[in-house]
Amino acid sequence: MVSSEVDGPPGRARSEGDERPKATLQGVMRALRVLELLAERPMRATDAAEALQMSWATLHRTLSQLESAEFITRDNAGVFRMGRRTWLLGSTYLVGHPLLELAIPLFREAAEDTPSGVYQLAERSGNLVVTLYARDAMSGETITRTTYGHHFPMHCGSKGLVLLANLPPAEIDEYLAGPLARLTPETDTDPASIRPKLDVIRQQGYSRTVGDVQSFTGSLSAPVHNSVGEVVACVCLVMARTEFDGGPAEAAALQSVQRVARTISLGTGWQPMHWATYDNGRPS
Template sequence: MKHTAEDYLLSSVKNALRILRSFSLDEPEKKVTELASSLGLSKSTVSRLLHTLASEGFVTKDPETQKYRLGLTILQLNTVLTSHLEINREAQPILEQLVDDLQETAHLAMLDDQSVIYIHRVESRQPVQALSHVGRRNPLHCTSSGKVLLAHQKEEDIEAYIQHGLTQFTLNTMTDPRILREALHAIRRQGYAISIEELREGVASIAAPIRDYTGKVAYALSVIGPVHRFHPYDPTVIAKVKRAASEISEKIGYWPSSSSTRQSI
């Protein structure tokens, strides 16, 4: 099959994006050889793409270590994106109040591919905080926000995720498909999910669904903290998290049918 110039251009764009997505909090810097090996590309291809990305400020190279890291252009784009996310603006005062009440860090998260990605964060003033940040991706089956989002997907999408494999991270990670299905059913019924040391030891969290104007669960609100201090099974904690998620849902246009009925009377 003959490849056109356009095919090669699209391939280069895709590989450049793959390079950018390969950087993470755990691996913020990488050498050309590391990128070539992990992405299955030649070193010459990676070097050429990195040179192009560096010329536009998407990556920068440390002259001493010869390692690349993300550049300031990424930060500028992130600022533009987050400043225009309605959910972040509407949720900010509600999250601040929730953090003041519970004294733990709160997040907004959404589904992206088969991961949960955190799009907003309000930090607690507590001296010890669990590791998390905006832009971080985590699995769905072992995080409270991930389980909330997964629970409200179509059955075929849930099965596709399960068939992809339930990786075990701690002794508490749900790796049995039957147990996970039962947990997701309970989450839909009770309106919240709890995770106790399922992704990382020493970390507990609780999440509740946020619905958009169509009634679809589009986001999750989660509160996270260390297990020695944060107790998400506390009925008071559960009630406050669910109420905050409901308030955010209403802020972005969701009105329960009962509320709509009361307004029309």
């Protein structure tokens, strides 16, 4: 007997054919989940099945389809990673990106004032901080290696903490309730310790961390706002740990980061005085 419970127009019974679009959509979502997981780090099928809580048969079918279409690739050790077609799709995100168009010339100028650091423009993607663009102030070149495959959890590094601090409270609670990875011995993974740091970051308008992503570096980050006052990205400056001594050079570096972030924000249409009484784009 065909059920009369339907998703379509009233009075239309659901037929077997109606299930096909839903099944196809579920298959697409499974494929996207696999791609997102492999974007975080390459892994074997067994590890992916465990991480996704997906049956081996379903995962094997999804991996096979993605591999045959060259969206993922597998090495001789059985480790899956992103394929050339995924890179083609993802790289087009940067083409004409409005924040990048604003940031690139500003990074070039800032690099002259801070010749020992690496400037980065970063956004949030899920629970990760994604570096869209990086420029080595010393060489004057874009550092391609830091623009992909080097993404970090939001509780690690100044750029992650800036983005985490400006999320809605419920999203902060959800993030801190999950497992927090430790990248170095100095990575703070205690929610009770992280929460007050987020309050300070929101109040002072920047973040500073040392040794929590790499033991030999530190970083300074300031938020980038959009036209309605929301924090949509951040500007980060990574320098050697020895540069973080609280002296004039560090103070000048912080001013540079804040100036670049503010200029990008103004370029999006942000009006700081208009949003002064708002909290992350919402009335406080």
